[in-house]
Structures are given as structure tokens and as C-alpha cells.
Amino acid sequence: xxxxxxxxQVNMPFRMLVDRYLPMVLEKRINPEIGFDCFALDSFRKExxxxxxxxxxxxxxxxxxxxxxxDLRPGAVDRRIREVTVERLNQVFELVPYFKPESIVCHPSFxxxxxxxxxxxxxxxxxxxxxxFLAMADGMDTVIVLENVYENNxxxxxxxxxxxxxxxxxxxxxxxxxxxxxxxxxxxxxxxSLGTCIGEIHLHDNDGRTDEHAPVGEGNFxxxxxxxxLSENDIRPIITIEPHTEENLWHTxxxxxxxxxxxxxx
Numbered sequence: 001x002x003x004x005x006x007x008x009q010v011n012m013p014f015r016m017l018v019d020r021y022l023p024m025v026l027e028k029r030i031n032p033e034i035g036f037d038c039f040a041l042d043s044f045r046k047e048x049x050x051x052x053x054x055x056x057x058x059x060x061x062x063x064x065x066x067x068x069x070x071d072l073r074p075g076a077v078d079r080r081i082r083e084v085t086v087e088r089l090n091q092v093f094e095l096v097p098y099f100k101p102e103s104i105v106c107h108p109s110f111x112x113x114x115x116x117x118x119x120x121x122x123x124x125x126x127x128x129x130x131x132x133f134l135a136m137a138d139g140m141d142t143v144i145v146l147e148n149v150y151e152n153n154x155x156x157x158x159x160x161x162x163x164x165x166x167x168x169x170x171x172x173x174x175x176x177x178x179x180x181x182x183x184x185x186x187x188x189x190x191x192x193s194l195g196t197c198i199g200e201i202h203l204h205d206n207d208g209r210t211d212e213h214a215p216v217g218e219g220n221f222x223x224x225x226x227x228x229x230l231s232e233n234d235i236r237p238i239i240t241i242e243p244h245t246e247e248n249l250w251h252t253x254x255x256x257x258x259x260x261x262x263x264x265x266x
Contacts, residue, residue, distance in 0.1 A: 014036050065096070085129070089106070102143070104144050105147050127163045149178050
């Protein structure tokens with residue numbers, strides 16, 4: 001599986017990386033997408049982050065970030081909620097100079113069931129939030145990739161990303177499992193709307209009912225059709241798998257190999 005591991009990122013919460021998986025990451029040269037949640041940001045010291053960053057960089061591993069998202073609302077109608085969100089996201093951006101991640105995955109956190117009839121206000125507030133961080137990221141040689149979660153169609157994310165197109169470091173992160181569980185429009189509509197903006201993809205699977213993070217190929221997401229689209233349009237994104245368990249990690253790698261998915265991208 002080493003040939004596949006060299007080409008992808010593996011999502012891993014910082015706490016699990018430190019408490020359990022760092023030796024395996026270093027030994028097997030796993031490129032981590034480090035997830036920073038509120039617990040890690042509040043529990044670890046600057047020295048802890050510096051130590052881990054140094055170990056990963058000394059091994060020449062490629063690093064990406066996943067920003068915190070629990071309870072955060074970058075486009076919140078309530079100004080004070082946005083202020084707390086910005087404060088928490090700032091903590092992650094302060095770590096960028098240590099780890100030098102190639103990308104920072106963030107959740108815009110739009111949900112039509114929540115922001116009823118407030119699309120335009122959400123969009124305006126979101127744009128203000130991400131402009132702040134895009135300016136910061138521009139000076140740190142990294143990109144921000146905004147990920148679909150509960151969005152049931154690509155319209156609002158398309159509007160948001162297009163509103164930020166004066167920045168060169170904004171991309172879309174297409175999450176296959178979230179699309180499969182929450183979208184009510186076909187894959188082709190997402191690709192027509194946001195395909196050319198894809199800078200990163202998150203790979204996991206489900207049966208279309210819940211976001212179960214099953215191994216690739218063990219649900220019903222059309223992976224071959226998706227990778228054919230990427231190949232035909234010469235899109236070469238960062239590829240991240242989100243296995244959630246060590247067992248699912250190895251199952252995912254095996255299935256990616258058997259399905260020859262990376263062959264589509266050369």
C-alpha cells in the first residue's frame with residue numbers, strides 16, 4: 001500500500017496522532033491531514049505543537065490541516081457567534097508557520113434547514129469571515145479549501161467561492177460521503193457548478209442514508225465515474241481519505257488499489 005500512501009493524505013485528529021498514531025505515521029510515512037478540534041486547541045501547549053510539527057517535517061511528510069468545526073458558524077447571523085468562530089479559527093492559523101500545511105480544510109457550515117430565508121445574509125457574513133483568513137493564508141503559502149457538508153446542492157457554495165474569486169488561494173473540497181448522504185441533486189450538477197474549483201477531495205463512502213465514513217467502495221458513491229470526471233478535466237486535487245478507524249484505513253487503501261482509482265490521475 002506504500003505506493004498509494006505516498007500520493008494521499010490521511011485524516012487524523014491531533015489528539016489521536018499524539019496519543020497513539022505518531023509512531024505509525026513516521027514509520028509508514030503517512031502524510032497526515034491533521035484535524036484540530038476545540039479539545040486539542042485548548043489542551044495542548046505551543047511547545048507540543050512545535051514538537052510534532054518538527055517531527056513530521058523532519059521526515060519530509062506532506063501536511064494538510066482540517067480546521068475545527070464543532071459548533072462554529074462562519075456565516076452566523078449573530079455577530080457574537082461569528083466572533084467566537086473567528087477566534088477559534090485564528091488558533092489554527094497561528095499553527096500554520098510551524099507545520100506549513102499545503103491546505104486548510106474549513107467547513108462553511110451552511111444548512112438550508114437552519115438558515116431559512118437567510119441565504120443572502122449568510123453569504124455576506126461568510127464572505128467577510130473568509131476574506132479575513134484568505135488574506136492571512138496568502139502570506140503563509142497555503143490555500144483554504146471549503147468543504148461541502150449538509151449543503152443539499154452546490155448553489156450556495158458556488159456563490160460563496162465566486163464571491164471570493166479575487167483571491168488565488170480559495171478552492172473547493174468535495175467530500176464524497178457528505179455528497180452521498182446529504183445532496184438531493186446528482187453528481188453531475190455538483191461537477192458542472194464547482195468541478196473546476198476542486199483543490200482537494202475527501203474520500204469515504206456510505207449507502208446514502210447516513211454519514212457513516214465507510215471505506216471507499218463499500219457504499220454506493222460512484223467513485224469510478226467521479227475519477228473519470230477528474231481525469232477528463234485534468235483536475236489533480238489533494239486526495240485525502242477519512243477512515244475514522246485504523247481498520248477502515250487499511251480497507252480503504254486496499255479498495256482504492258483494487259479499484260485502480262489513482263490510475264485515472266496518472
